Amino acid sequence: MERLGKHWLRDFINYLEATGLWIHHGLRLPGIFIVTVLSICEWVYCVLHQLLDSDVCAETQINKHIREHCLHNEHAKNPNKPKRVAIVTGANGGLGYETAMAIGRAGYITILACRDLKRGQQALYQLEKETGLHDTFKLIELDLASFLSIDRFVTEFKEQHQQLHLLVCNAGMAFNHYDTTYDGLESQFGTNFVGHYMLIDRLLDTMKKSGSARITIASSIAACMVRSIDYTRVTDVWRFNRLINYSTSKLALLVYSHALARKLQGSGVTVNAFHPGLVITGLYRNISFLSLPGIHDLTHWMWLKQRAGSVTSVYLALSPDLEGKTGGYYARELPAAIHPDALKVEVQDRLCKFTDVLIATNTHAPNVLDSINVSSTPA
Numbered sequence: 040m041e042r043l044g045k046h047w048l049r050d051f052i053n054y055l056e057a058t059g060l061w062i063h064h065g066l067r068l069p070g071i072f073i074v075t076v077l078s079i080c081e082w083v084y085c086v087l088h089q090l091l092d093s094d095v096c097a098e099t100q101i102n103k104h105i106r107e108h109c110l111h112n113e114h115a116k117n118p119n120k121p122k123r124v125a126i127v128t129g130a131n132g133g134l135g136y137e138t139a140m141a142i143g144r145a146g147y148i149t150i151l152a153c154r155d156l157k158r159g160q161q162a163l164y165q166l167e168k169e170t171g172l173h174d175t176f177k178l179i180e181l182d183l184a185s186f187l188s189i190d191r192f193v194t195e196f197k198e199q200h201q202q203l204h205l206l207v208c209n210a211g212m213a214f215n216h217y218d219t220t221y222d223g224l225e226s227q228f229g230t231n232f233v234g235h236y237m238l239i240d241r242l243l244d245t246m247k248k249s250g251s252a253r254i255t256i257a258s259s260i261a262a263c264m265v266r267s268i269d270y271t272r273v274t275d276v277w278r279f280n281r282l283i284n285y286s287t288s289k290l291a292l293l294v295y296s297h298a299l300a301r302k303l304q305g306s307g308v309t310v311n312a313f314h315p316g317l318v319i320t321g322l323y324r325n326i327s328f329l330s331l332p333g334i335h336d337l338t339h340w341m342w343l344k345q346r347a348g349s350v351t352s353v354y355l356a357l358s359p360d361l362e363g364k365t366g367g368y369y370a371r372e373l374p375a376a377i378h379p380d381a382l383k384v385e386v387q388d389r390l391c392k393f394t395d396v397l398i399a400t401n402t403h404a405p406n407v408l409d410s411i412n413v414s415s416t417p418a
Contacts, residue, residue: 048084048087048088049084049370049371049372049373050373052080052081052083052084052371053370053371053373053374053375053376055076055080056076056077056080056260056370056375056376057375057376059072059073059076059077059080060073060263060376060378061376063076063263064266064379067266070264070265070266073263073264074264077260077263077264081260081316081317082317084316084371085316085317085343088343088347096347097344097346097347097349097350098346100350100353100354100372101137101141101346101349101350104141104145104353104354104357104358105141105144105145105353105357107357107358107359108145108357108358108359109145109146110359111359111362112145112146122146122147122148123146123147123148123202123204123205124147124148124150124200124202124203124204124205124249125139125142125147125148125149125150125203125204125205125206125207125356126149126150126152126196126203126205126206126207126242127139127142127149127150127151127152127207127209128152128181128183128207128208128209128210128235128238129152129153129154129209129210129211130149130151130152130153130159130162130209131151131153131155131158131159131161131162132158132162133318133345133348134209134257134315134318134345134348134349134352135207135209135210136162136165136166136345137345137346137348137349137352137353138207138209138349138352138353138356139151139162139166139176139207140166140169140170141349141353141356141357142205142207142353142356142357143166143170143172143175143176144170144172145357147175147204147205148175148177148200149175149176149177150177150178150179150196151163151166151176151177151178151179152179152181152192152210153178153179153180153181154180154181154182154183154184154188154210156178156180159178159180160178162178163176163177163178177199179192179195179196180192181210181238182221183210183230183231183234183235183238184220184221184222184226184229184230184234185220185221185222186221186222186237186398187221188221189234189237189238189241190241192238193238193241193242196242197245200245201245201248202245202248202249203242203245203246203249203252204246204249204250204251204252204253205252205253205254205255205356206238206239206242206246206252206253206254206255207255207257207352207356208235208238208239208254208255208256208257208292209257209352210230210231210234210235211230211231211257211288212226212227212230212231213227213285214281214282214285215227215281216281217276217279220233220234224273224397225272225273225274225276225279225284227281227284227285227287227288228272228273228284228287228288228291230288231285231288231289231291231292232288232291232292232295232394233394233397233398235256235292236295236394236398237398239254239299243303243308246308247306247307247308249307250307251307251362252307252308252309253308253309253310253311253355253356253361254296254299254308254309254310254311255310255311255312255313255352255355255356256292256293256295256296256310256311256312256313257292257312257313257315257352258289258290258292258293258296258312258313258314258368259286259289259314259315260314260370260375261282261285261286261289262286262289262290262292262293262378262381263286263290263376263378264282264283264286265283265286265287265290266380267290267380267386268287268290268291268294268380268386268390269283269287270393272284272287273287290378290380290381291390291394292312293312293368293377293378293381294378294380294381294386294387294390295387295390295391295394296310296311296312296366296368296381297310297366297381297382297387298387298388298390298391300365300366301366301384301387303365304365309361309363309364309365310365310366311355311361311364311365311366311367311368311369312367312368312369313351313352313355313368313369313370314351314368314369314370314375315343315348315349315351315352316343316348316351316370316371317343318344318345318347318348319343319344319345319348350371350372351369351370351371351372354369354372355369368381
C-alpha cells in the first residue's frame, strides 16, 4: 500500500471531514452529527495509518523537513552565523517533545518552555542524549495558567536572547473538571488560549525584529464541535462542560490565529494553525473511559504515536513550502477544512477585545461580558 508520502489517504480523510463540516454548518444539524462524523474519520485515518507502517513514514517525513530546512536556510549552512532561536511550549513530553527535537536538529537554539521543571529537566537530558546536541536545548519555566509566570518567562527569555524566529504554541490541557487558573479564569480556556495569547503578545516585538519568523498554533478539529464561541461558557461556572469548554478553547485559538495573521501582514511574521490528530499523549488522561481494560490497549494500537502526530507541527515549523504563507489551517500536512467563524473579522475582533479585558481585569466577573456587549448563543 502507499506510504505516508503519498497524499491519497490524507486527501480522502480531509475531503470527508470537509464534506461533513459543510453539511453540518449548512443544515445546522445537532452537534452530535459532526462529533460522530469527525470521530469516525479520525479513527479510520489512524487505523489505515497504522497499517501503512506509520512510524517509519513519520521518521522519513520529519527527516525530510529537517533536511530541506537546512538546505534553504543560510544560518544552517553557515556555522559562523548565530543560530536561530525557537520556543516550544509544553516541550517536556508528547508532541512538544518531538517537535522540539526536530527543531533542535534543524539547528535552532530551542527553548523548552515547561510548567514542571522536574519533567522539563528530564526532557532536556533525554533530548541531549537522543540527539547528541549539548548546546542546543535550554529550559525556562513557563506556566500558562499564571500571568505572573508568563511575564517572568518573557523577561528571562529577553535577557538571554535578542531574537526569536519560531514560536510553537503546543502546550494545553483537556477535559478537566472545573477549575480556575491562578488569575481566576476557567482553566481550559485560560491555559490553552489566554495564556498563549498573552505569551504571543509579549514576544511579538522580539519576533518582528528578527526578520523572517513563524508562529504555529496547535488547535484541534474539536474546534468544529461548537458552532461559535459562547462567552458565558468561559465566565459562568454553571454553564461549564468539559468537552464544550475544551472545544471552545481550541476554536478561540483557531480564530486568533487568523486574527493574528491579518494583524501581522507584511511584518515578516507568519501564523498558521494545525490539527495534530488522535495522538497517544497525556492530553486524554481525564477521560476515564479510555483507561478501561481493552479500550486502553485498543487506542494505544490504533491512535498515532507521538512522532507520527508531530509531523504536521514539524512541517509548519520548518518546511520551506510554508515560507511567507500565513493564515492557514493544516491537518496531515495539508490545508484542512476550517470552522467558518475563524474567517469572520467581527468574530476575531470580538475575541481579541474580550481577551484583552480578561487579562486587564485578572478576573472572570460577569461585567467582562457587559464590557464588550456580547450576545452569545449557547453551543
